Amino acid sequence: MREIYEPGQLPPLGVVPKYMYAAMIRPERYGPPEKAICIETTEVPEVGPGQVLVKVMAAGVNYNNIWAALGSPADVIADRQRLGAKEDFHIGGSDGAGVVWAVGEGVSQVKVGDAIVISPGIWDEKAADIRMGADPMTSKSALAMGYETNYGTFAQFTVVDEYQCHPKPAGLTWEQAGSFLLTASTVYRQLRGWQPHVVEPGDPVLVWGGSGGLGSMAIQIVRQFGGIPIAVISDPSNEEHCLRLGAKGVINRNDFDHWGRIPSASDGAAFATWLAGVRAFGKRIWDILGERRSPRIVLEHPGEDTIPTSMYVCDNAGMVVTCGATSGYAADVDLRFLWMRQKRLQGSHGANTSQFRAVTELVAQGQLDPCLSMVVPFEDTPGVHQLMYENRHPGGNMSILIGAAAPGLKE
Numbered sequence: 001m002r003e004i005y006e007p008g009q010l011p012p013l014g015v016v017p018k019y020m021y022a023a024m025i026r027p028e029r030y031g032p033p034e035k036a037i038c039i040e041t042t043e044v045p046e047v048g049p050g051q052v053l054v055k056v057m058a059a060g061v062n063y064n065n066i067w068a069a070l071g072s073p074a075d076v077i078a079d080r081q082r083l084g085a086k087e088d089f090h091i092g093g094s095d096g097a098g099v100v101w102a103v104g105e106g107v108s109q110v111k112v113g114d115a116i117v118i119s120p121g122i123w124d125e126k127a128a129d130i131r132m133g134a135d136p137m138t139s140k141s142a143l144a145m146g147y148e149t150n151y152g153t154f155a156q157f158t159v160v161d162e163y164q165c166h167p168k169p170a171g172l173t174w175e176q177a178g179s180f181l182l183t184a185s186t187v188y189r190q191l192r193g194w195q196p197h198v199v200e201p202g203d204p205v206l207v208w209g210g211s212g213g214l215g216s217m218a219i220q221i222v223r224q225f226g227g228i229p230i231a232v233i234s235d236p237s238n239e240e241h242c243l244r245l246g247a248k249g250v251i252n253r254n255d256f257d258h259w260g261r262i263p264s265a266s267d268g269a270a271f272a273t274w275l276a277g278v279r280a281f282g283k284r285i286w287d288i289l290g291e292r293r294s295p296r297i298v299l300e301h302p303g304e305d306t307i308p309t310s311m312y313v314c315d316n317a318g319m320v321v322t323c324g325a326t327s328g329y330a331a332d333v334d335l336r337f338l339w340m341r342q343k344r345l346q347g348s349h350g351a352n353t354s355q356f357r358a359v360t361e362l363v364a365q366g367q368l369d370p371c372l373s374m375v376v377p378f379e380d381t382p383g384v385h386q387l388m389y390e391n392r393h394p395g396g397n398m399s400i401l402i403g404a405a406a407p408g409l410k411e
C-alpha cells in the first residue's frame with residue numbers, strides 16, 4: 001500500500017493512507033492567503049466514536065479561511081492550543097463533498113462508500129443546553145468546522161461527526177456539491193430561522209453583496225418563499241447575475257459614499273450629509289419597488305460600512321439579520337431608529353441540521369442553483385482565496401477539486 005496518493009488519485013475504497021496532502025496555514029505565515037496557505041503533507045486524522053472519515057472530492061471556498069489565514073481577528077491555532085491541541089497548523093475548509101471512507105464506533109446512519117455533502121456546524125450532542133432543547137447552533141459547544149476546528153475539507157481526507165453527513169444530490173457534480181452548503185444554509189437560517197421575521201410572499205428583502213456567495217443564495221431563497229429581493233453590488237458586470245437569479249432590481253453601492261460609522265450627532269453638518277446619503281439609498285429601493293415600501297428584512301454581512309444604512313432603511317418593525325462583518329466590527333447603531341421604529345437587530349450564525357437538510361433538498365430538487373462560478377485544482381487553493389480576499393472573485397460559489405480527477409464527475 002502506498003503511503004500517500006496524489007490529489008486526484010483515488011486509493012481503493014476503504015484504504016486509509018497514513019499521510020495526506022493538505023492546504024495548511026501556519027502562524028509564521030499569517031497574512032494574505034497566497035502567502036499563508038501552502039500545500040504540505042500531514043498524517044490522516046484518527047476517526048473517533050461517532051465520527052466518519054471522508055475522502056474529499058471537492059471543497060467549497062469560504063471567507064472564514066481568509067480570517068484563518070490572516071490570523072486575525074482570531075488566531076485559531078493559538079486558541080485551540082490554549083485548549084490543549086498539539087497541532088501547530090490549521091487545515092481550513094468548511095464545505096465539501098466526498099465519499100465515506102471509514103466509520104468510527106457507533107456510526108449507524110452512513111456507511112463506507114456513501115456519497116455525501118458535509119455540513120459545517122459541529123456541536124456536542126450531549127451538551128447540557130442541547131439536552132434542554134436548545135437549537136444546537138446556539139449551544140455553547142457549537143463550532144464552525146474548518147475554522148474553529150482543525151482538519152477541514154482542504155485536504156485529501158477530513159473527519160466529521162456522523163450528523164454532518166447529508167446525501168449528495170445525485171445530479172450534482174462533485175464540485176457543485178462541495179460548494180454551496182455553508183453559504184446556502186447560513187442565509188436560509190437568516191431568512192427562515194427568526195420568527196416572526198421569516199420571508200413571506202410580497203416581503204421586500206435587501207441583500208448586500210448580491211453577487212457573492214451568501215447573496216447569490218439569498219436572492220434565490222427570497223424568491224423561493226415569494227419575497228422580493230433587491231441586490232446590492234459594486235461592479236456593474238454583476239448586475240446581470242443578480243437579475244438572472246431573481247432580483248427585482250440592483251443598486252450599485254459605488255453610487256453612494258456615506259459608508260462607515262455614523263458622524264457624531266454633535267457635528268450637525270456631517271450628520272446631515274450622512275442622512276442625505278442614507279435617504280438617497282433608501283429612495284433607490286423605493287424606485288425599484290415602484291412604491292414607498294422599505295425592506296421587511298435586511299440580509300447583512302458587510303458590517304461596519306453598511307449596518308448604519310441597513311438599520312435606517314429597514315421597515316418599521318422589520319429585522320436586520322447579520323452573520324458577518326467583512327468591512328469591520330465596530331458598527332454604529334443609531335438607537336433612535338431602533339426603538340422608535342421598533343426594529344430588530346438579530347445575530348445569526350451557521351445553521352442547524354434541519355436547515356442544512358432543507359437547503360440540500362432545495363438544491364437536489366433543482367429549486368436552488370448552487371451558482372458554481374469557478375473551479376480550481378487543489379494547488380490553486382492559496383490563489384483562489386487571494387482572489388476572494390481582494391474581492392476580485394466571480395459571483396456565486398467557488399470550488400476546489402481535490403479527490404475528483406476532473407471537473408464534471410458525479411460519482
Ligand code: NAP
Nearest residue numbers: 063186209212213214233234301302323324326327349350
Ligand atoms: P463573498 O462571496 O466574498 O461575498 C461578499 C460580498 O460582500 C462581496 O461580493 C461584496 O459584493 C460585498 N462586500 C464586500 N465588502 C463590502 C463593503 N465594504 N460594503 C458592502 N458590501 C461589501 O463572501 P460570502 O461568502 O458571501 O461571505 C460574506 C461574509 O459573511 C464574510 O465576512 C463571511 O465571513 C461571513 N459569513 C458568515 C457566516 C456565518 O455563519 N456566520 C457564514 C458565511 C459567511 P460587492 O462588492 O459586489 O458589493
